Amino acid sequence: MASCSFSSLLLSVLLFLLLRSFSNAQPFSSSRPRGLVFPVHKDPATLQYVTQISLGATKVPVNFVVDLGGKVSWIHSKGGCSTSLYSPVDCKSPQCSLATKSASPVFCVNNTCSLYAANLITHSATNADLVSGVVTVQPSDVIDPTTGEWISGPNVTALKFPFGCETTIGLLEGLPKGVKGMVSLGRSSLSLASQFSAAFRFPRKFALYLSSADNGFVFFGDAPYIIQHSGWQLMSSLSYTPLLLNPMATESWSTAPNSDYYIDVKSIEIDGEVVRLNKALLSINKKDGVGGTRFSTLDPYTAMQTSIYKAFTSVYIKRAKAMGISRVASVAPFTACFNSSTMTQRPEGYLVPTINLVLPKNVKWQMIGTGNSLVYVRDNVFCLGFVDGGSTARTSIVIGGHQMQYNVLQFDIPRSRLGFSPPMQV
Ligand SMILES: *[C@@H]1O[C@H](CO)[C@@H](O)[C@H](O)[C@H]1NC(C)=O
Ligand SMILES: *[C@@H]1O[C@H](CO)[C@@H](O)[C@H](O)[C@H]1NC(C)=O
Ligand SMILES: *[C@@H]1O[C@H](CO)[C@@H](O)[C@H](O)[C@H]1NC(C)=O
Numbered sequence: 001m002a003s004c005s006f007s008s009l010l011l012s013v014l015l016f017l018l019l020r021s022f023s024n025a026q027p028f029s030s031s032r033p034r035g036l037v038f039p040v041h042k043d044p045a046t047l048q049y050v051t052q053i054s055l056g057a058t059k060v061p062v063n064f065v066v067d068l069g070g071k072v073s074w075i076h077s078k079g080g081c082s083t084s085l086y087s088p089v090d091c092k093s094p095q096c097s098l099a100t101k102s103a104s105p106v107f108c109v110n111n112t113c114s115l116y117a118a119n120l121i122t123h124s125a126t127n128a129d130l131v132s133g134v135v136t137v138q139p140s141d142v143i144d145p146t147t148g149e150w151i152s153g154p155n156v157t158a159l160k161f162p163f164g165c166e167t168t169i170g171l172l173e174g175l176p177k178g179v180k181g182m183v184s185l186g187r188s189s190l191s192l193a194s195q196f197s198a199a200f201r202f203p204r205k206f207a208l209y210l211s212s213a214d215n216g217f218v219f220f221g222d223a224p225y226i227i228q229h230s231g232w233q234l235m236s237s238l239s240y241t242p243l244l245l246n247p248m249a250t251e252s253w254s255t256a257p258n259s260d261y262y263i264d265v266k267s268i269e270i271d272g273e274v275v276r277l278n279k280a281l282l283s284i285n286k287k288d289g290v291g292g293t294r295f296s297t298l299d300p301y302t303a304m305q306t307s308i309y310k311a312f313t314s315v316y317i318k319r320a321k322a323m324g325i326s327r328v329a330s331v332a333p334f335t336a337c338f339n340s341s342t343m344t345q346r347p348e349g350y351l352v353p354t355i356n357l358v359l360p361k362n363v364k365w366q367m368i369g370t371g372n373s374l375v376y377v378r379d380n381v382f383c384l385g386f387v388d389g390g391s392t393a394r395t396s397i398v399i400g401g402h403q404m405q406y407n408v409l410q411f412d413i414p415r416s417r418l419g420f421s422p423p424m425q426v
């Protein structure tokens with residue numbers, strides 16, 4: 001997949017922006033970071049995204065799966081929830097009342113605040129104690145006022161950081177080896193975005209840059225988002241679209257507000273051809289919460305309700321055929337697979353149909369090239385990287401990791417809007 005020249009063009013644009021931004025450098029402060037950064041890698045076996053957080057005064061690094069829409073972060077602790085790294089939260093504590101608001105139902109067991117921890121990969125949930133402890137985190141880079149270079153400040157700690165603690169091994173099922181729990185980035189006051197912004201008093205925003213390998217990131221706080229050592233600034237011009245709220249919870253046990261991020265996909269175009277679909281499926285039904293389009297880092301590929309999937313796939317096949325791209329036998333879980341030796345190769349990659357998700361005000365989310373639309377399966381075979389979500393899918397379109405990768409996605413919770421960049425790699 002040749003994609004060098006497009007990336008290097010972007011890189012020079014970004015470097016230009018970076019150099020320009022020296023002039024409005026902020027004073028360097030170690031005690032109040034302007035933001036935080038966490039590396040994210042994609043686990044090759046499960047295709048889930050994993051990050052690491054240091055817990056306790058001894059800074060024990062713990063791996064967690066990133067759950068973009070989740071309400072409550074949780075850790076599995078076989079030996080109980082009262083440890084040297086964290087301890088149970090009292091029912092009368094402010095954290096417990098926060099949990100009551102954003103992660104109900106909350107119970108009081110033996111004066112310990114208790115709630116549900118969920119793994120939506122296996123669709124399981126279990127009781128967890130609310131615990132809190134010290135977390136040590138790396139601030140996003142700041143400009144050193146003496147040298148004018150981007151440097152990472154000293155690590156900072158948040159005290160009494162709340163998360164769930166569960167003791168049944170079942171909740172780790174389906175997660176990558178070595179992972180001890182999940183961190184939640186959803187719209188809940190217990191999520192990482194809310195907790196970090198409360199602890200360090202920066203805006204309740206975060207940005208996700210997923211990659212197919214080890215060089216993904218999640219940034220908390222505001223831009224600029226600088227990638228360590230390379231000076232890469234992940235902030236080309238963003239397009240914005242409103243984030244919608246589903247009034248009904250996704251999980252059947254939950255009585256708390258929905259914490260998923262939805263966008264308002266109005267239609268889908270492939271090389272300018274509009275995919276004919278039942279528009280009612282694209283909006284969220286206010287009574288039962290069914291329908292609409294949301295993001296999920298737990299789904300490796302975008303899943304579409306069956307009728308949308310069929311219409312989408314058949315238009316894609318037609319447009320590919322018009323470009324002289326021939327089909328080959330399907331490779332599960334995909335249906336439309338193509339012979340890449342029949343694709344036109346250009347310096348920036350293969351020439352394939354462009355997919356547009358059309359958003360309000362005719363803002364378009366573009367998937368150009370193979371990076372977000374096709375999945376390399378084996379020599380000369382690429383498949384359209386979307387899957388059938390079933391005819392009774394609760395959410396009509398669930399945008400998964402493959403379609404989010406290489407784009408900077410900024411989730412601005414107070415303004416309820418999503419900023420997205422064009423793909424940095426195609
Ligand atoms: C409540 O705490 C007591 C004393 O720590 C313990 O013996 C008991 O098993 C606990 N009960 C439950 C339901 O956890
Ligand atoms: C800061 O935290 C990061 C990530 O946890 C770690 O890799 C790094 O070594 C830490 N830096 C210091 C100076 O402790
Ligand atoms: C792919 O296309 C090339 C060139 O047209 C052809 O030689 C090859 O047999 C095709 N492979 C498959 C699996 O169809």
